[in-house]
Amino acid sequence: MEKYEILETIGYGSFGCVYKAHKRDTNEIVALKMIYSIDGDEGVPSSVIREVSYLKEMDHSNIIRLLDVLDDDQILCLVLEYMDLDLKKFMITSADIAKKNQVIKSLMHQLLDGLAYCHSQKLLHRDLKPQNLLIDCSKHILKLADFGSAREISVPLQTYTEGEKVASLWYKAPELLLGGQKYSTPVDIWSAGCVFAELVIQQPLFDGATDFVQVIKVFSIMGKPNEETWPGVTSICDFLDSFASSEPQNLAEVVPGLEPAGLDLLSKMLCMNPEGRITASEALGHPYFDDIENP
Structure with missing residues (x-):
């Protein structure tokens, strides 16, 4: 020392x-x-x-x-x-970031690039949130940090221990909120999608106080899943038939200011059925990033 x-x-x-x-x-x-x-x-x-x-x-x-x-x-x-700030503090100190589409695009491209690398190395981060994404303010460089909750990906999927720390509540994928113990890379994609929306609207997209309230908030925006939209969802241990039925909201109204290509990418990242969620490598090739500066 x-x-x-x-x-x-x-x-x-x-x-x-x-x-x-x-x-x-x-x-x-x-x-x-x-x-x-x-x-x-x-x-x-x-x-x-x-x-x-x-x-x-x-x-x-x-x-x-x-x-x-x-x-x-x-x-x-x-x-x-050393990095200057985490993304949460960066958003607070850069209040006009929502107006800078190219900055958001660059940050998301870097997040997905780092995530695609993790997944290619058979590693789940499992706790993506603004506080665990670090920023070099002068160059707008983003880096994934805090791998204390990370886990290696197994094939076939293993059953993870109940009670393990997996994702912070506001960024937790629906399969985790419903008590699923077999999951893979889509949980990170969901978290990244929540970060994407937060960059645009400058506040968390889903901000429940408990797992149950979080489920309700997710369903109220993304719609309540069923066996047709998410095969097997009713068999997940914490899924309740009594959850109020709801239809998906228009993301353009929920996340105003995001260009159509960005809305399309966000909808693919926040697909309720994990099997239908876009992968990190696929997301990097999405048209949203076609005009990115210095990828």
Whole structure:
């Protein structure tokens, strides 16, 4: 740790703090993610072990880089490349971003590019949200971060442990909200679609307080699914026939200001049936990105 001079606190995580720091020998600015809960019989949290192992294996311009891992008695420190803000703070400080279609288009292209890489490496992120997407403000570069909830994709699909942390509530795919334990890459696409809509309207698209309320909010906009639109949905453990029937709303009214090609892409990302959801690699080839600047 003597190699680094801590400059300021930039965030708080589940197990510790994140600091902006200066590396003394190279003058490089880095982020130090401190993990404090390493004592007794607990050991290193499994989410940290996963994050370190996954980041060590990944090499992509839209994935945060792990530069080093320091182990100092009761503290484990991940040395990461420094980014200015997370996407949530970027949206707050750039209040007019909704008017900058090319900025939104570039950010979404980078998000999907990083996600396509993860999926090609057989990895689910499982917690995409604005707070886990980091921004270099001067260059509008976006990078996926926080892989503590990530999991390897298995074929055939495995049954994941009930109660595992999978996606933050407002960005959780309907198959997860309904209690599904077999899922794959479409859960990340749904989360990315929620981020897409939030960039445009500057507020979360679905903001329920509980899983049940979140389901109702999703159904109220996207329509209540049935066996015709989503085969097998009524067999998912938490699906209730008593859910109020609802028809899909016009996305152009729900997400005003988004061009027709963007609305088409968003509708494909927020397809209720996970089997019908567009993939990240397919999304990169969508006409919405035809006029993107510096892809």
